[in-house]
Amino acid sequence: MISPRRAPGGFPVVGIIGGGQLARMCQPPAVNLALTLHVLSESPDAAAALVVPSAPVGSHLDVGQVLAFARDCDVVTFDHEHVPAEVLQALVGAGVPVHPKPEALLFAQDKLAMRERLTDLGVPCPAWVPVHDAAELAAFGDLHGWPVVLKTPRGGYDGKGVRVVSSVQEAADWLAHGEVLLAEECVPFTRELAVLAARSPSGQAAVWPTVQTVQTNGICTEVLAPAPQLDPVLAAKISQTALLLAGELDITGVFAVEIFEIAGKAGTAPSYVVNELAMRPHNSGHWTIDGSVTSQFEQHLRAVLDLPLGEVSARAPWTVMGNVLGGDYDELYPTYRHLLARDPGLKVHLYGKGVRPGRKIGHVNVYGDDLDALRVRARHAADYLEGTVTE
Numbered sequence: 001m002i003s004p005r006r007a008p009g010g011f012p013v014v015g016i017i018g019g020g021q022l023a024r025m026c027q028p029p030a031v032n033l034a035l036t037l038h039v040l041s042e043s044p045d046a047a048a049a050l051v052v053p054s055a056p057v058g059s060h061l062d063v064g065q066v067l068a069f070a071r072d073c074d075v076v077t078f079d080h081e082h083v084p085a086e087v088l089q090a091l092v093g094a095g096v097p098v099h100p101k102p103e104a105l106l107f108a109q110d111k112l113a114m115r116e117r118l119t120d121l122g123v124p125c126p127a128w129v130p131v132h133d134a135a136e137l138a139a140f141g142d143l144h145g146w147p148v149v150l151k152t153p154r155g156g157y158d159g160k161g162v163r164v165v166s167s168v169q170e171a172a173d174w175l176a177h178g179e180v181l182l183a184e185e186c187v188p189f190t191r192e193l194a195v196l197a198a199r200s201p202s203g204q205a206a207v208w209p210t211v212q213t214v215q216t217n218g219i220c221t222e223v224l225a226p227a228p229q230l231d232p233v234l235a236a237k238i239s240q241t242a243l244l245l246a247g248e249l250d251i252t253g254v255f256a257v258e259i260f261e262i263a264g265k266a267g268t269a270p271s272y273v274v275n276e277l278a279m280r281p282h283n284s285g286h287w288t289i290d291g292s293v294t295s296q297f298e299q300h301l302r303a304v305l306d307l308p309l310g311e312v313s314a315r316a317p318w319t320v321m322g323n324v325l326g327g328d329y330d331e332l333y334p335t336y337r338h339l340l341a342r343d344p345g346l347k348v349h350l351y352g353k354g355v356r357p358g359r360k361i362g363h364v365n366v367y368g369d370d371l372d373a374l375r376v377r378a379r380h381a382a383d384y385l386e387g388t389v390t391e
């Protein structure tokens, strides 16, 4: 394997397992902070491998490869949550500082473990139950009402591993696998929110303003920062929940809490339940690259190294992030040239990925005073790059 070259002056090497876009977006702040990244990449042309000089190809599933990779790192962190527990334990056993720690990461890897722990902590969650067979699912549905949201506890992303079922029969194929499932009440939420926070090993923590995430076909397409018209009492409760989770779960690094907002009945205050946790920089935090004094990627590096955290206030009243999905063409450059000319205030972030229809290939940020106008600009840019509008 290629060894990373440490910057002169005693600056550390941060190892990232996984070479996706999150690892890629850590590179600009790493350059500015004089930190060296060392990325264990899935392939030589993964998003991060294209911009990080030291990006050996290896598998996060292979203990030997991960341990060899970690020998060159001062700290190891993650681009994704799919590193198995035994690999994480081997790292810890070898004395490698790992952030977030496996005990915390579990709550992002396993939705059943997360539900149990959050319920113990008194954090609002949808009604839920582990389901092993048809009888347990039927009993839960009859008690809490159909449809029921059924989830595979592990391995889900972008809505895969989540299914809304109106009867036991509709879940027959999943139940046939014989593996435990998570059943949840179908929450009548008014919108989805997310709160992003960071905590360092010595316990310093910082929380960004809560944002609204807009999903289309199970994929986040737009983020509004901060969440418009969010009740201030609810906003404070959500921030406190993020801080509570950071401390109680001993989370280190940047993490996100995905939340459902529920309207209050007959003029009462709105409430919330937690959907899930992500223990890494998160799509709902991409707005921070341009819209916050400290981006989530810089903050993650600072947090895992136990450096003082950066300020998390917004640079403008509003920032809107639009995810760019791939269209059915691959010549992006001419389109992008046009877009830069059309909207000089637009900040474009592309991940260097090959274009495939529906694949997340980048995002755009715009910030300013007029939320409606920002939404129009972000939407247009994303649609234009996707090829669904041509003017």
Ligand code: ADP
Residues within 6 Å of the ligand: 126, 149, 151, 156, 157, 158, 159, 160, 161, 162, 184, 185, 186, 187, 188, 192, 215, 218, 258, 275, 276
């Ligand atoms: P993933 O791990 O794929 O991100 P999530 O648990 O976030 O899966 O669920 C994906 C989407 O499914 C959510 O964004 C939300 O729209 C919907 N969903 C998930 N859980 C519930 C629930 N209990 N009630 C209503 N909708 C839900």
